[in-house]
Amino acid sequence: MIRYWKELNSAEQAKLFRRSEIDIEAVSNSVHAIIERVKAEGDEAVLSLTREFDRVELSAGHLRVSKQEIADAKQLLKPPVKGAIEHAIRNVRRFHEAQKPEAMKVVEVEPGLFVGERATAIESAALYVPRGRGSFPSMLYMLAVPAVIAEVPRIVITTPPGEDGSVDPACLYAAELLGIDEIYRVGGAQAIAALTFGTKTIRPVEKIVGPGSMYVTAAKRLLYGTVDVGLPAGPSESILIADETADPELAAKDILVEAEHGSDSSALLITPDRKLAERAADIIQERIADLPEPRKGFVSDVLDGGYGGIIVTETMDEAVSITNQFAPEHLELMVSEPFSLVGKIRNAGEILLGRNIPFSCANYMAGANAVLPTGGKAKTYSAVSVRDFMKYSSVVWSTRDGYDRIADDTRNLALYEGFITHAAAVDRRWS
Numbered sequence: 001m002i003r004y005w006k007e008l009n010s011a012e013q014a015k016l017f018r019r020s021e022i023d024i025e026a027v028s029n030s031v032h033a034i035i036e037r038v039k040a041e042g043d044e045a046v047l048s049l050t051r052e053f054d055r056v057e058l059s060a061g062h063l064r065v066s067k068q069e070i071a072d073a074k075q076l077l078k079p080p081v082k083g084a085i086e087h088a089i090r091n092v093r094r095f096h097e098a099q100k101p102e103a104m105k106v107v108e109v110e111p112g113l114f115v116g117e118r119a120t121a122i123e124s125a126a127l128y129v130p131r132g133r134g135s136f137p138s139m140l141y142m143l144a145v146p147a148v149i150a151e152v153p154r155i156v157i158t159t160p161p162g163e164d165g166s167v168d169p170a171c172l173y174a175a176e177l178l179g180i181d182e183i184y185r186v187g188g189a190q191a192i193a194a195l196t197f198g199t200k201t202i203r204p205v206e207k208i209v210g211p212g213s214m215y216v217t218a219a220k221r222l223l224y225g226t227v228d229v230g231l232p233a234g235p236s237e238s239i240l241i242a243d244e245t246a247d248p249e250l251a252a253k254d255i256l257v258e259a260e261h262g263s264d265s266s267a268l269l270i271t272p273d274r275k276l277a278e279r280a281a282d283i284i285q286e287r288i289a290d291l292p293e294p295r296k297g298f299v300s301d302v303l304d305g306g307y308g309g310i311i312v313t314e315t316m317d318e319a320v321s322i323t324n325q326f327a328p329e330h331l332e333l334m335v336s337e338p339f340s341l342v343g344k345i346r347n348a349g350e351i352l353l354g355r356n357i358p359f360s361c362a363n364y365m366a367g368a369n370a371v372l373p374t375g376g377k378a379k380t381y382s383a384v385s386v387r388d389f390m391k392y393s394s395v396v397w398s399t400r401d402g403y404d405r406i407a408d409d410t411r412n413l414a415l416y417e418g419f420i421t422h423a424a425a426v427d428r429r430w431s
């Protein structure tokens, strides 16, 4: 489980940097076939693919979750779960409300010339809430809260059915709290295709946001350009940077967190301290032995030969450099001076400072969005936010004086570029 960075050959280093990209590419052809079937056959294909991959027999009339099912969900949930969802929604709401832009913001760029931005919500958005190797009510509120704050007129949720055909009651409870009732029990690539092209039962949307397995991620990648697929949020991944002051028990506990999502996850503990690495490795082995399946299998796959493990570096700067190149989804800094180290981190979906915010607190409760870019895409993409559900139109207004200040140079540039009618539009406009 422990590897020394300098001893890894370039293929071993590249495997860690590429992580689940390898799996996503491997399913691309089969996902393409799923998309084509849904595009050609609509509901019929959705139902047949749901039978094949989710092992559930549904009818078209049953794809949308009924109002009664949503109302019944709250009776099925225990009060502590309901209380936790309500608590989390409060924190997520509080953080995301601060992201809401002004309806219109204007700057006077020179006297009489006003340039601004008008923010409007996108017309319709589908939120993909995964279910398979776990159920994810937390993902529902992480996606829905910013969409509700952005005031998206049509918010749709799609999520795979359980083996009995039901939708996770905690998801339905969270949806009801947030006022969303257009919910489909469809998952995987078939859900992404149905919401892109539309079927008889499912109307298409402008944008599909949400995390998912390699099938969902491959589908969104293939449909990029046909529908807005938002940020690339595939299999979960984490890096924990620890120094000699870190508690090996805590480091071991925390590195297991994101490893339990699946064998295609990535979880790295990176430290320049060899002793910490050895102690943490022993504790990790003990903890893995106590885990039930399938989590035990997932964690072992990730940490022993998958896209994870413990990396020992020569210096802390080397740990930071590997992290910046990796651009992890989640990053925890378990070091004596996290506020000094954070200034050196350029690429990470989220950065958790110190020992009191383990990955799990940020996944569920802290209020930051836990739908984050994976596969190295944190180099250019950000966490889901209210901005994902809005777009901005530039707005320009000028007085006569403002026009006079820009007319001549507009004409100069138009003529230089060879655009005659562009230049003519600023000839004698006022005389």
Ligand SMILES: NC(=O)c1ccc[n+]([C@@H]2O[C@H](COP(=O)([O-])OP(=O)(O)OC[C@H]3O[C@@H](n4cnc5c(N)ncnc54)[C@H](O)[C@@H]3O)[C@@H](O)[C@H]2O)c1
Pocket: 049, 050, 053, 054, 129, 130, 131, 132, 133, 134, 136, 139, 160, 161, 186, 187, 188, 189, 211, 212, 213, 214, 215, 216, 232, 233, 234, 235, 236, 261, 262, 265, 329, 370, 371, 372, 373, 374
């Ligand atoms: N990046 C993020 O922000 C973030 C957040 C939460 C979860 N995640 C990740 O999301 C993923 C959730 O995965 P999951 O499996 O639990 O749920 P999922 O909903 O993404 O995938 C399940 C669906 O996959 C389809 N499927 C299953 N086997 C298939 C096959 N062989 N071919 C085609 N389709 C198939 C099924 O139809 C099923 O509905 C995990 O990898 C987790 O780490 C990422």
Ligand SMILES: N[C@H](CO)Cc1c[nH]c[nH+]1
Pocket: 136, 138, 139, 235, 236, 237, 258, 329, 363, 370, 371, 372
């Ligand atoms: N770690 C996930 C994002 O990669 C979020 C999550 C939700 N539930 C458990 N984990």
Ligand SMILES: [Zn+2]
Pocket: 236, 257, 258, 261, 363
């Ligand atoms: Zn997680």
